[in-house]
Amino acid sequence: MPQPWWKSAVVYQVYPRSFRDTDGDGVGDLEGIRRGLPHLQWLGVDALWLSPIYKSPMADFGYDVADHCDVDPAFGTLADMDRLIAEAHDRGLRVLLDWVANHTSDQHPWFQASRSSRDHPMRDWYVWRDRPNNWVAAIGDGPAWTFDPATDQHYLHLFLPQQPDLNWANPQVQQAMHDTLRFWLDRGVDGFRADVIHLIGKDPALPDDPPHLVGTSRVGRHDEPRTHELLRGIRAVLDSYPGERMMVGEVNLDAHERIARYYGRGDQLHLAFDFVPLYAAWDAAVWRGVVADVERVFGAADAWPTWVLSNHDQPRHRSRYGGGEARARAAAVLLLTLRGTPFLYAGEELGLTDAEIPPGRAVDPGGRDGCRAPLPWEPGPAHGWASPDPWLPWPPCAEERNVATLRARPDSILHLYRRLLAARRASPALSLGSLEMLDTPAGVLGYVRAAGDHRRTVLVNFHDEPADAPLAGDHVVEVASDGAGEGGPYGGRLAPTQGVVLRPA
Ligand code: GLC
Numbered sequence: 001m002p003q004p005w006w007k008s009a010v011v012y013q014v015y016p017r018s019f020r021d022t023d024g025d026g027v028g029d030l031e032g033i034r035r036g037l038p039h040l041q042w043l044g045v046d047a048l049w050l051s052p053i054y055k056s057p058m059a060d061f062g063y064d065v066a067d068h069c070d071v072d073p074a075f076g077t078l079a080d081m082d083r084l085i086a087e088a089h090d091r092g093l094r095v096l097l098d099w100v101a102n103h104t105s106d107q108h109p110w111f112q113a114s115r116s117s118r119d120h121p122m123r124d125w126y127v128w129r130d131r132p133n134n135w136v137a138a139i140g141d142g143p144a145w146t147f148d149p150a151t152d153q154h155y156l157h158l159f160l161p162q163q164p165d166l167n168w169a170n171p172q173v174q175q176a177m178h179d180t181l182r183f184w185l186d187r188g189v190d191g192f193r194a195d196v197i198h199l200i201g202k203d204p205a206l207p208d209d210p211p212h213l214v215g216t217s218r219v220g221r222h223d224e225p226r227t228h229e230l231l232r233g234i235r236a237v238l239d240s241y242p243g244e245r246m247m248v249g250e251v252n253l254d255a256h257e258r259i260a261r262y263y264g265r266g267d268q269l270h271l272a273f274d275f276v277p278l279y280a281a282w283d284a285a286v287w288r289g290v291v292a293d294v295e296r297v298f299g300a301a302d303a304w305p306t307w308v309l310s311n312h313d314q315p316r317h318r319s320r321y322g323g324g325e326a327r328a329r330a331a332a333v334l335l336l337t338l339r340g341t342p343f344l345y346a347g348e349e350l351g352l353t354d355a356e357i358p359p360g361r362a363v364d365p366g367g368r369d370g371c372r373a374p375l376p377w378e379p380g381p382a383h384g385w386a387s388p389d390p391w392l393p394w395p396p397c398a399e400e401r402n403v404a405t406l407r408a409r410p411d412s413i414l415h416l417y418r419r420l421l422a423a424r425r426a427s428p429a430l431s432l433g434s435l436e437m438l439d440t441p442a443g444v445l446g447y448v449r450a451a452g453d454h455r456r457t458v459l460v461n462f463h464d465e466p467a468d469a470p471l472a473g474d475h476v477v478e479v480a481s482d483g484a485g486e487g488g489p490y491g492g493r494l495a496p497t498q499g500v501v502l503r504p505a
Contacts, residue, residue: 305340333499
């Protein structure tokens with residue numbers, strides 16, 4: 001049976017401000033993304049997801065949208081976007097846009113209208129109350145409410161005060177937001193990454209958090225039945241278009257069971273991010289538990305898993321794990337061979353660590369600048385950017401860790417990602433097959449992926465010492481994280497921090 005494209009796809013996340021600047025303002029732009037398409041095609045990913053490119057005052061660097069249907073001038077124009085979509089498609093790459101549905105910018109005309117008077121017909125598009133409840137905002141530790149003296153009421157914002165929450169209980173809001181989807185679907189995008197989508201449904205009573213939770217953000221636990229109904233409405237919009245348009249939702253909850261419910265019965269999200277692995281330590285036992293839980297929970301829910309190690313909100317996994325590039329390489333083996341859709345964050349294919357941000361250069365109120373450092377394309381002071389002074393400092397070792405330099409070195413981590421992506425694309429077992437855990441020695445994680453007669457065995461040694469991991473039957477090393485012995489027989493022993501993909505001999 002043919003499977004939808006998003007199950008076997010690998011998605012590459014672009015943070016537009018940090019990808020590539022072509023006009024010299026120190027901020028990446030759509031033209032820079034367009035010029036980066038050959039790199040993505042060479043690498044072998046299937047789709048790119050762009051963090052927000054919409055008109056925005058940039059209080060949250062684009063996650064505060066002032067117009068869902070226009071491009072911010074810092075990034076380019078709608079015409080640039082049309083060109084980017086067309087050229088990506090010509091290169092066989094799908095395009096996903098970020099869709100920020102829980103809130104808008106306080107500069108959005110909807111909010112300007114809503115705040116103008118209590119009687120304005122759009123007052124109810126946002127959440128206004130005389131008395132705030134005890135919720136706190138996710139960025140900064142302040143209250144989730146801001147008092148607006150003009151109309152003598154408070155408005156709700158689960159993030160910054162510049163990001164008022166939309167009132168999704170209002171059918172006009174639902175319609176208007178559906179229209180923003182249609183606007184981009186009509187322009188040919190293949191789908192969306194839906195920002196904190198689990199937050200859109202709210203109990204109109206807005207009950208106080210219980211005492212033991214006061215002072216903690218709701219984002220990791222807000223799990224409201226109403227959201228599921230709203231997701232069915234959103235899904236219907238996507239389904240009314242040809243070509244399997246897809247939505248992957250950021251469901252920032254802490255348990256696989258809760259996340260899996262957001263797939264519904266195939267009538268809500270196509271995919272939901274599962275951040276449990278993103279927070280998991282570099283430890284074979286921890287990962288064994290995570291993989292087994294994902295298999296159990298998502299398998300039972302008939303929901304296709306996702307795998308994310310890094311994104312624009314968390315320290316890069318190479319920085320989190322420590323242990324140098326070897327761990328980043330072994331992690332790439334995991335990310336690209338587990339059962340589910342992997343999401344790569346731009347720069348992880350270069351083995352980037354977070355940038356050091358000197359105190360005077362911090363710009364994000366949420367403290368996430370380090371992982372948003374600009375992507376180095378070349379050696380030299382400007383690293384392929386039109387300006388040598390981008391909005392954030394370069395990541396460490398950019399003179400060596402850049403696309404051009406690593407591309408010229410077949411033993412680089414960049415080539416490892418490419419080999420893994422090629423192996424995955426060529427193997428029905430790796431892209432769509434089942435997963436069965438192997439009984440491996442402590443410190444080693446092992447599993448078999450199988451589809452019909454196709455089989456691949458994956459072994460990852462989490463320890464910094466060699467590990468014996470014998471297998472029944474003869475195997476050939478297809479990909480090794482350190483490149484050692486590829487094409488030769490597997491000898492039953494893993495090098496320190498080595499990950500391998502094996503095929504039957
Ligand atoms: C999501 C985004 C994050 C943003 C927040 C508010 O978590 O990934 O960058 O700050 O939503 O939109």
